[in-house]
Amino acid sequence: MKAWLLKGGHSMAFNPAVFKAYDIRGRYPDDIDEDFAYKLGFAYADLRQKEENKDHLTVLVSRDMRLSSPSLHQSLIAGLIDSGVDVIDIGLASTPTMYFAAAFYQCDGGIQVSASHNPKDDNGFKIVRTRSVPVSEDTGMYQLRDLCATITPQKSAQPGKLTHKEGVLDDLYQSELAETNVDPSIIKPFKIVIDAGNSMGALDTAKIFEKLPCTLIKLNFDLDGSFPAHQPDPLVDANLQPTIDKVIAEHADLGIVPDGDGDRYFFVDDQGQIIRQEILRGIMAQIALKEKPGSTVAYDIRPGKITLDMILEAKGKPLVTRVGHSLIKESMIKNDAVFGGESSGHYFYKFSYGTFEAPFVFVLKFLQYVSAQNKPVSEIIKPLKKYFHSGEINSIVADKVGKIAELTAKYQDAKNISTLDGVTIEYNNFWFNVRPSNTENKLRLNLEAVDQPTMEAKRDEVLNLIRS
Missing domain, CATH: 3.30.310.50 (Alpha-D-phosphohexomutase, C-terminal domain)
Known part of the structure; x- marks a missing residue:
C-alpha cells in the first residue's frame, strides 16, 4: 500500500479516508488489505484496554461473504491475538448477529468484517464496544485511525486464545424473542418472496422462517461475494425489481429484501409496491408502544411525518436524532428508548444486554401484526400513505x-x-x-x-x- 499524506505533512501507510463516521470502508486491496487488518487488531486492543483500564480483553469477530473477507478476517484475528486479546470467532454472520453475540456473550467488543452494501471490490469493518455500543466518529473512530497510523505491532508475551463458537443463531432466536414478546405460533401461512442478494441476509431469513408455516420463494440465497444477481443495496429501487416482479407473478403476500450485511430490510407489499420506511417504522413503533405504553421511540430527522403521527397517536414519546445508525443507537441508549428506526431501513430494539438492529424481531413482529389484521398488507398500509x-x-x-x-x-x-x-x-x-x-x-x-x-x-x- 502506498503512503498517504495528511495535513501538516504527516504520512500514513493507509488511506485515512477509510475511517468513516460509522465504520471503516474502502477498496481492497488498495485502501484496505491484510496488513491494515492486522494493525487494526492491535489498534483496537490498545483503544479498548485504555478505555476499560484492563489488560485482558475478549473480542468477538465475524465476517461476511465478500471475496476478500476470509483473509481480512484471519489477519484481524491474528492482530488481536498477537496483542494479547482472546478472540471468539463466530465465522460467517450478519452484522446484527455480531451485535447480538458480542453483547449477549458479554465480550469487551466486537468487529464485523464487511462493507455492507458497497460494490464487490470494497471491504471494511463495523466496530463496537461492550454491549455492542458503536464506535463512531464522536466516540473513538478517529482515535482508532490515529492509533493505526502510529502503533507499532509487537507480539505480546501472553498471546490471546482463539475460540470458535457455533449455535449463535439458536441463542439469538431464543433470547431476542423471549425479551420482545414475539409469538411465532400465531403467524399465518403467508407466501413470501425473499431476495437475499447472495448476501448475509440469507442466513438470518432462513433461520427466521425455519419454524414458520410460510411458503418461501427464495431468490439469490447462495452466498457469493461477486454479487452475480445485483448489488445488495435495497435503497436502489432497481435492486428491488426482481422481488416486485416475483411477488406479482406468484401472487405472494409480501416481499422481503435485506441488504448486504443484513442490518437493513425493505418490504414489498402484495401489489408489488415498495413500503416506505416511515410507514413501516410507524407500524413497528405502535406495536412497541402497545407493549410498553408511554415509552420513547427514536427516529432520524429525515422527513417521514407519518412516523411522528403514529407515535403521538399511540401516546409515545418521539425522539428525533441525527441521521446515522450509530447516532440513533447512541441516542436510544442515552434516552432509554425501546425502539428506533432509520429511514434507510435499520430497526433497533432495546434488550437487557444491549440496543442494536434486530431483524429477527422486526420481521416476526410485522408478520404477527399482519396475521392479526385479516387483510392484505397493501390494505393495511393504504390509509397510512398520507404524505x-x-x-x-x-x-x-x-x-x-x-x-x-x-x-x-x-x-x-x-x-x-x-x-x-x-x-x-x-x-x-x-x-x-x-x-x-x-x-x-x-x-x-x-x-x-x-x-x-x-x-x-x-x-x-x-x-x-x-x-x-
Missing part, C-alpha cells in the same frame, strides 16, 4: 455551510427550524431537511408535503436555491 416524499436528492455544493445558512435565511418565517442535522424547515403544508454529506461536497435534500403538486413545486424551489 408525498421527494426521495433523497443529492447536489454538489462547494460551500455546504454557506448554502445551509442561505436556506435558513430564506425560510426564516417557517413554523419550526431545527439545526440538529443540517437544517430542517417546517411549514404547515410542507417540510424538508437539508444536511451535508460527511465525506463529499454534497448536500442531501429530503422533502415531504401534504399533496403531490406541493411536493413537486417545493422540491424544485429548494433544489433551485441549493444549486444556484
Whole structure:
C-alpha cells in the first residue's frame, strides 16, 4: 500500500479516508488489505484496554461473504491475538448477529468484517464496544485511525486464545424473542418472496422462517461475494425489481429484501409496491408502544411525518436524532428508548444486554401484526400513505455551510427550524431537511408535503436555491 499524506505533512501507510463516521470502508486491496487488518487488531486492543483500564480483553469477530473477507478476517484475528486479546470467532454472520453475540456473550467488543452494501471490490469493518455500543466518529473512530497510523505491532508475551463458537443463531432466536414478546405460533401461512442478494441476509431469513408455516420463494440465497444477481443495496429501487416482479407473478403476500450485511430490510407489499420506511417504522413503533405504553421511540430527522403521527397517536414519546445508525443507537441508549428506526431501513430494539438492529424481531413482529389484521398488507398500509416524499436528492455544493445558512435565511418565517442535522424547515403544508454529506461536497435534500403538486413545486424551489 502506498503512503498517504495528511495535513501538516504527516504520512500514513493507509488511506485515512477509510475511517468513516460509522465504520471503516474502502477498496481492497488498495485502501484496505491484510496488513491494515492486522494493525487494526492491535489498534483496537490498545483503544479498548485504555478505555476499560484492563489488560485482558475478549473480542468477538465475524465476517461476511465478500471475496476478500476470509483473509481480512484471519489477519484481524491474528492482530488481536498477537496483542494479547482472546478472540471468539463466530465465522460467517450478519452484522446484527455480531451485535447480538458480542453483547449477549458479554465480550469487551466486537468487529464485523464487511462493507455492507458497497460494490464487490470494497471491504471494511463495523466496530463496537461492550454491549455492542458503536464506535463512531464522536466516540473513538478517529482515535482508532490515529492509533493505526502510529502503533507499532509487537507480539505480546501472553498471546490471546482463539475460540470458535457455533449455535449463535439458536441463542439469538431464543433470547431476542423471549425479551420482545414475539409469538411465532400465531403467524399465518403467508407466501413470501425473499431476495437475499447472495448476501448475509440469507442466513438470518432462513433461520427466521425455519419454524414458520410460510411458503418461501427464495431468490439469490447462495452466498457469493461477486454479487452475480445485483448489488445488495435495497435503497436502489432497481435492486428491488426482481422481488416486485416475483411477488406479482406468484401472487405472494409480501416481499422481503435485506441488504448486504443484513442490518437493513425493505418490504414489498402484495401489489408489488415498495413500503416506505416511515410507514413501516410507524407500524413497528405502535406495536412497541402497545407493549410498553408511554415509552420513547427514536427516529432520524429525515422527513417521514407519518412516523411522528403514529407515535403521538399511540401516546409515545418521539425522539428525533441525527441521521446515522450509530447516532440513533447512541441516542436510544442515552434516552432509554425501546425502539428506533432509520429511514434507510435499520430497526433497533432495546434488550437487557444491549440496543442494536434486530431483524429477527422486526420481521416476526410485522408478520404477527399482519396475521392479526385479516387483510392484505397493501390494505393495511393504504390509509397510512398520507404524505408525498421527494426521495433523497443529492447536489454538489462547494460551500455546504454557506448554502445551509442561505436556506435558513430564506425560510426564516417557517413554523419550526431545527439545526440538529443540517437544517430542517417546517411549514404547515410542507417540510424538508437539508444536511451535508460527511465525506463529499454534497448536500442531501429530503422533502415531504401534504399533496403531490406541493411536493413537486417545493422540491424544485429548494433544489433551485441549493444549486444556484
